[in-house]
Amino acid sequence: MIEKKLKLCFSCNRLKHIWKNIEGKKYCKECCSIIQPKTLKKSLIQIPTFSSKRAKLTAVYTVIRKKFLLDHPMCQIHLNGCTQKATDIHHMHSGKDREQYYLDISTWKSACRNCHDWIHNHEKDAKELGFLL
Numbered sequence: 001m002i003e004k005k006l007k008l009c010f011s012c013n014r015l016k017h018i019w020k021n022i023e024g025k026k027y028c029k030e031c032c033s034i035i036q037p038k039t040l041k042k043s044l045i046q047i048p049t050f051s052s053k054r055a056k057l058t059a060v061y062t063v064i065r066k067k068f069l070l071d072h073p074m075c076q077i078h079l080n081g082c083t084q085k086a087t088d089i090h091h092m093h094s095g096k097d098r099e100q101y102y103l104d105i106s107t108w109k110s111a112c113r114n115c116h117d118w119i120h121n122h123e124k125d126a127k128e129l130g131f132l133l
Contacts, residue, residue: 061103065089068105077115077131086110090119092133107133 006015011031019029050058068089075086090111093101101107109131111119119126126132 057102064103064105068108069110072110074110075112075115076109077111077119079115079118081114081118083112083114085112087113088116090116090131092131094123094132097133 004017007018007026008014009016009018009028009031010025011027011034014028016028018026020027020032022032069086073086075082075084077090088111090109091098091101092107092109119131123132
């Protein structure tokens with residue numbers, strides 16, 4: 001068996017087996033477990049997930065969605081394997097039209113997770129059944 005060479009750990013400054021190379025600096029196993037969580041926090045860059053316009057729409061949507069699910073607590077899709085309890089909002093418009101009808105509750109259906117997944121996994125059949133426009 002080939003013996004790994006000992007190298008100088010950047011943190012403890014001892015000759016040890018190197019466990020990980022983080023940003024070009026070599027660390028032993030013990031130092032890596034201390035250094036890595038701190039390094040990862042600093043290296044992550046926060047990228048906004050929404051534009052400011054989309055964030056405003058999402059805030060409005062969240063309020064309307066909650067009320068819609070309270071008013072429609074049962075799944076309106078009723079496919080095979082339906083769990084009956086609505087947890088999702090299914091938007092009947094997809095693609096380019098989705099943005100235009102995002103807040104239009106006349107194009108919404110309350111759906112259980114099972115039915116909602118089926119619609120998006122079987123788009124051709126869902127269109128035939130009238131669940132996608």
